[in-house]
Amino acid sequence: MIDRKAFRQNFEVMQAGLARRNSDLVAEGSAWSKAKALDIAQRDIKAKSEALQAERNSVSKMIGEKKRAGEDVSDIMKKMGEAAKAVKVLDTQAKEAEEAFVSALMEIPNIPHHSVPDGADETSNVEIRRWGNPRQDEVPPHWDIGEALGILDFDAGVKLAGSRFSVIRGVGARLERGLMQFMLDMHVDQHGYEEVWVPAIANRKTLTGTGQLPKFEDDLYRLEGEDAFLIPTAEVPVTNLYQDDILNPSSLPIKHCAYTPCFRREAGSAGRDTRGMIRQHQFDKVEMVQLVHPDDALTTLDEITKHAAAILEALDLPYRVVNLCAGDIGFSAQKTYDLEVWLPSQSCYREISSCSSFGQFQGRRASIRFRSESGKPEAVATLNGSGLAIGRTLVAILENGWQADGSVIIPKVLRPYVGNLERIEAS
RNA sequence: GGAAGGGUGGCAGAGCGGCCGAAUGCACCGGUCUUGAAAACCGGCGAAGGUAAAACUUCCGUGGGUUCAAAUCCCACCCCUUCCGCCA
Numbered sequence: 001m002i003d004r005k006a007f008r009q010n011f012e013v014m015q016a017g018l019a020r021r022n023s024d025l026v027a028e029g030s031a032w033s034k035a036k037a038l039d040i041a042q043r044d045i046k047a048k049s050e051a052l053q054a055e056r057n058s059v060s061k062m063i064g065e066k067k068r069a070g071e072d073v074s075d076i077m078k079k080m081g082e083a084a085k086a087v088k089v090l091d092t093q094a095k096e097a098e099e100a101f102v103s104a105l106m107e108i109p110n111i112p113h114h115s116v117p118d119g120a121d122e123t124s125n126v127e128i129r130r131w132g133n134p135r136q137d138e139v140p141p142h143w144d145i146g147e148a149l150g151i152l153d154f155d156a157g158v159k160l161a162g163s164r165f166s167v168i169r170g171v172g173a174r175l176e177r178g179l180m181q182f183m184l185d186m187h188v189d190q191h192g193y194e195e196v197w198v199p200a201i202a203n204r205k206t207l208t209g210t211g212q213l214p215k216f217e218d219d220l221y222r223l224e225g226e227d228a229f230l231i232p233t234a235e236v237p238v239t240n241l242y243q244d245d246i247l248n249p250s251s252l253p254i255k256h257c258a259y260t261p262c263f264r265r266e267a268g269s270a271g272r273d274t275r276g277m278i279r280q281h282q283f284d285k286v287e288m289v290q291l292v293h294p295d296d297a298l299t300t301l302d303e304i305t306k307h308a309a310a311i312l313e314a315l316d317l318p319y320r321v322v323n324l325c326a327g328d329i330g331f332s333a334q335k336t337y338d339l340e341v342w343l344p345s346q347s348c349y350r351e352i353s354s355c356s357s358f359g360q361f362q363g364r365r366a367s368i369r370f371r372s373e374s375g376k377p378e379a380v381a382t383l384n385g386s387g388l389a390i391g392r393t394l395v396a397i398l399e400n401g402w403q404a405d406g407s408v409i410i411p412k413v414l415r416p417y418v419g420n421l422e423r424i425e426a427s
Numbered sequence: 428g429g430a431a432g433g434g435u436g437g438c439a440g441a442g443c444g445g446c447c448g449a450a451u452g453c454a455c456c457g458g459u460c461u462u463g464a465a466a467a468c469c470g471g472c473g474a475a476g477g478u479a480a481a482a483c484u485u486c487c488g489u490g491g492g493u494u495c496a497a498a499u500c501c502c503a504c505c506c507c508u509u510c511c512g513c514c515a
Contacts, residue, residue, distance in 0.1 A: 080496085
């Protein structure tokens with residue numbers, strides 16, 4: 001959620017920032033433009049309501065005092081009976097106005113940081129750096145490699161659950177599990193994160209705190225008969241571990257990593273990546289989350305990005321870092337670096353990790369605060385990054401490690417996790 | 428699923444329809460004392476909106492109701508704990 005004081009005081013600046021995402025966001029009829037009117041209405045009705053409440057409170061107090069003194073108060077009480085009704089009406093209106101204002105605010109995305117490049121879509125993203133030597137020879141797509149080796153079974157996924165589900169078998173399954181362990185171990189042992197194991201189901205409040213709700217309900221799997229959803233990312237439960245808390249500043253930064261399955265309906269991506277396991281309804285991911293002092297948000301973003309990149313480097317997978325443009329960053333994000341891994345079958349880089357700073361946007365929504373230097377509670381800054389998406393990592397390993405004889409070389413650091421196996425061969 | 432009990436400030440835990448945003452203890456912050464610390468003593472200490480600062484308003488699980496006045500009374504819902512049942 002954007003800061004409501006800043007919304008009033010820096011309206012023009014924020015509007016310009018928002019428009020960098022998409023000019024529709026500040027157009028007539030947008031949540032942004034509605035919010036301004038709703039704020040004025042809200043303040044106006046509240047002032048009226050509060051004045052009347054103040055009067056009711058003071059008269060009520062007086063009635064109590066007079067009664068105790070034995071005086072007759074029936075006249076005043078009769079008069080207050082009328083006023084009480086008016087209070088109720090105004091109070092209801094004030095609550096509605098406040099609610100309308102807040103729900104408009106909830107629909108407004110975060111303001112992009114000034115270091116985020118201009119642009120409407122991914123074509124304007126800016127490459128920051130590259131690592132590794134991408135192979136340029138002809139490599140089959142991972143689904144052919146995986147099926148030939150007997151470790152990927154897309155038909156089974158369809159049979160069991162539907163399209164965009166898959167089954168991993170044998171060494172492939174062990175590799176999926178090994179990747180998860182390897183990534184968690186690295187973040188815990190070398191990057192200083194505390195591992196947490198969290199529910200894969202979250203309630204409405206939790207999903208609102210990180211920004212998936214109310215706007216993106218269609219992207220989530222909702223549980224029948226309950227106001228709860230399957231999580232689309234570990235970011236949701238892990239960040240919300242601290243919802244409604246006021247943290248001691250000495251406890252910052254808080255660093256967590258977690259493995260969870262992730263569930264996405266992919267409502268808007270029909271026809272994209274329909275083959276293979278690039279885009280699944282269910283996938284595995286190791287996520288890093290940090291809660292930091294607001295001043296440290298951007299430096300921490302660099303740090304998280306390095307932590308994610310360290311996994312790719314350890315696996316010897318070529319990648320590049322991309323600074324997403326204003327039109328391409330997510331709803332809650334202030335700034336995002338994507339890590340894109342080289343996929344030789346497609347001769348291009350594909351997203352494998354997304355590292356974002358949310359500034360205080362989520363901190364305000366989820367009411368995660370710390371006691372600031374002034375003694376007043378202030379929203380923390382939150383960040384997260386995939387470290388990494390496991391299914392896509394498996395894809396990258398299959399393609400980058402593929403040999404002309406059809407086998408796949410397993411990266412050295414993973415071998416201890418798969419019984420010291422050096423390569424995957426057809427059985 | 429059945430039964431009982433319970434949701435109050437960071438925690439524990441009082442609370443008669445008005446004098447209750449709320450006793451008390453712990454924790455925390457500042458001070459006295461001390462070489463330093465502990466103890467003891469003194470003082471401070473919830474959040475949100477609002478304001479230049481105040482005033483003022485709201486918040487005792489959530490939503491409604493009764494009343495001039497609700498943490499306190501009534502109704503509904505949610506959650507937690509314990510016991511029973513079921514169960515990885």
